[in-house]
Amino acid sequence: MKLMPIEWNSENISGIAGSISIACWVIVFVPQIYENFHRKSAEGLSLMFVVLWLAGDVFNLVGAILQHLLPTMIILAAYYTLADIILLIQCIWYGTEEKVDPVHLSPANPMSESVLQDVFHEGEPLLYEEVIHHSNEPNEEYQTLDNNVEIVTENGSKRYFKDALIVTAVVFGGFLSWYISYCNDSHNSKPSEPDLTMNWLAQLFGYLSAILYLGSRIPQILLNFQRKSCEGISFLFFLFACLGNGAFILSVVIISLDSKYLLVNASWLIGSLGTLFMDFVIFIQFFAYGKGRLVSSNDFA
Structure with missing residues (x-):
């Protein structure tokens, strides 16, 4: 493989953002699955959050197949669905109710x-x-x-450094994956025009998945507010979801701002933008509540 200088055009920027988005979405479920397995508990997760997210990913998978998206996107959609099923099994197996007496x-x-x-x-x-x-x-x-x-x-600065290191490695991995492909295909690549064919059934599934993605965050936000704690949910889980959605949005809009092009991609953009906003709310809860309140005898007097 011969190293090539990067031509910073919209197509390459979109490719880089898309590759980083894929890297984030590949890893996104791992921190939460590990957290549940290590704790032998899924009490921090809202069961309704997992169920709605699973339903959204199922519709996303069907829509991706009908819209004839790239095979990698279809495979990723299938992977998301499988990871959701694992989370759901953990929630059922470990239970999601408060166990502290x-x-x-x-x-x-x-x-x-x-x-x-x-x-x-x-x-x-x-x-x-x-x-x-x-x-x-x-x-x-x-x-x-x-x-x-x-x-x-846990010391805050140490935790943030560890999380930043993991995020940096994932983002760099996404960029490196794109760059290897770029160097191999640079001589044969030609600018591709975006597909503006409207598949209305695929669009229906896309909008349904967007609604379910948005709705899935509400039970989790309410649960965190009710518990005044984010104990049991992984910070990296939502951080990678935000990075994945943000990079995906950039990869779409950098190609074109033509109204027809945006209309074809509207359902996916709305789903990503909406969940990005809702995840910011959960981030605020992380910083407001932390991983959980320290136990005080006054709480149980």
Whole structure:
């Protein structure tokens, strides 16, 4: 493969954005699936959120097939559907209900390690691992309860650095994938005109998927608000969804702003723009609530 200088035209920028979008969507479900598996719990996820997202991906898959999109997009749509099914199985298998029993946190009861094991259920290992009596880590933050039990929270800067490293690797992987293809096809590539053929059945499925994608975020936002916590849901899960949608929107609009072209892609653009906005709301909840409130004896007095 001979390295080629990149010609920064709209088609190449669209290709780069599209490749980055695909890389984000390939990895998007992995953090949440791992989070659920590691915690042996799916309580942070709204079951309705997963069900609606699954329905949206099914309609997206059917629409992609009917609209004769690229084989890679059809394969990705099938992959999304499979990943949704895995999330749904986790929600059913582990359950999504709150498992914390506040009775053991009564001020009358000493908060011993055995009590903490009862309160922070075996299905929530991450919560329990954050509760210790002593720690010598200089980078950790502490909050001491009335009974001198110290709650250790993960250092924010370390977590953000780790997330930024993962995101950078995925984005670079998407760009590198496009660049390899660009170098191999640069001599044979010709500017391609966007397909403006309107398939009304495919459009119907596209709009249905957009509605379901938008509706899926509402139960999750309400659940986070009700719990005043984002504990149990992966920050990277929604971050990759935002990056994937943002890169996809760029890959579409950079090609053309012609009204007919935008109309053909309207359902997918509306779905991506809408879910991008809703995911920003969830990001606000992440920063407002964090991964969960530290337990205080006042909460159960």
